[in-house]
Amino acid sequence: MEHEFWHERWSKKEIGFHEGSVNKFLYDHWPELSGDSTADVFVPLCGKAHDMWWLHDRGHAIIGVELSEIACKDFFAEAGEKALVHPGEPFTRFRHENLQLWCGDFFQLAPADLEHIRLVYDRAALIALPPSMRQKYVNHLTAIIPEGTRILLITLDYSTNIKAPPFNVSDDEVRNLYSADYDIEHILTNTLPGDHPFTKRKGLRSATESVFQLTKR
Numbered sequence: 696m697e698h699e700f701w702h703e704r705w706s707k708k709e710i711g712f713h714e715g716s717v718n719k720f721l722y723d724h725w726p727e728l729s730g731d732s733t734a735d736v737f738v739p740l741c742g743k744a745h746d747m748w749w750l751h752d753r754g755h756a757i758i759g760v761e762l763s764e765i766a767c768k769d770f771f772a773e774a775g776e777k778a779l780v781h782p783g784e785p786f787t788r789f790r791h792e793n794l795q796l797w798c799g800d801f802f803q804l805a806p807a808d809l810e811h812i813r814l815v816y817d818r819a820a821l822i823a824l825p826p827s828m829r830q831k832y833v834n835h836l837t838a839i840i841p842e843g844t845r846i847l848l849i850t851l852d853y854s855t856n857i858k859a860p861p862f863n864v865s866d867d868e869v870r871n872l873y874s875a876d877y878d879i880e881h882i883l884t885n886t887l888p889g890d891h892p893f894t895k896r897k898g899l900r901s902a903t904e905s906v907f908q909l910t911k912r
């Protein structure tokens with residue numbers, strides 16, 4: 696999507712993707728991904744996900760990258776926390792303790808920025824991107840994270856082609872996108888019933904969420 700699309704979502708507060716509480720798959724499956732480690736975590740297209748406070752409270756240092764300054768400011772303000780702000784190009788950095796939000800374009804990140812990262816949390820990042828951008832996203836992610844990095848990836852699939860995020864990404868597409876550079880473990884698929892708020896809002900009969908653990912070779 697164009698940057699303007701996301702800036703408009705944030706300025707109009709059309710942020711139905713924001714959960715406001717810890718994602719249940721993160722809560723259930725992060726421990727098996729991270730073990731006992733407090734390794735550094737990268738959160739692409741992070742929004743103001745509360746999940747980052749949860750990861751922070753588990754002792755991880757975090758870098759989230761997010762286009763919207765509104766999201767970055769709200770993230771700290773809504774938690775009643777202050778962030779030190781370091782304006783710059785291509786990123787303005789918001790820092791509270793070892794939790795940083797880098798406000799700018801994911802595609803401007805370089806390998807040196809993330810050389811200390813060992814874990815990645817992708818919820819609603821891959822599926823926020825239209826089909827034409829997904830391979831570019833995976834290629835760039837692969838270029839900037841170190842070998843051995845593990846990713847918790849959460850996707851969403853449904854049968855109708857809706858031309859707005861969240862896009863449907865099938866399990867086969869995940870395999871096509873990642874198998875050249877990652878070992879892939881499909882952890883689970885969860886079916887959302889027709890009366891779930893998401894399926895109701897989109898007029899879908901059902902949808903499925905999948906959770907993957909990916910390890911960069």
Ligand SMILES: C[S@@+](CC[C@H](N)C(=O)[O-])C[C@H]1O[C@@H](n2cnc3c(N)ncnc32)[C@H](O)[C@@H]1O
Pocket residue numbers: 701702712713714739740741742743744760761762763766799800801802818819820823860
């Ligand atoms: C669907 S939301 C998901 C946010 C978050 N992961 C969550 O679970 O709530 C996608 C986010 O990606 C941000 N975004 C889109 N394109 C981006 C880019 N190229 N670089 C950084 N952030 C981007 C948008 O502003 C939006 O907040």
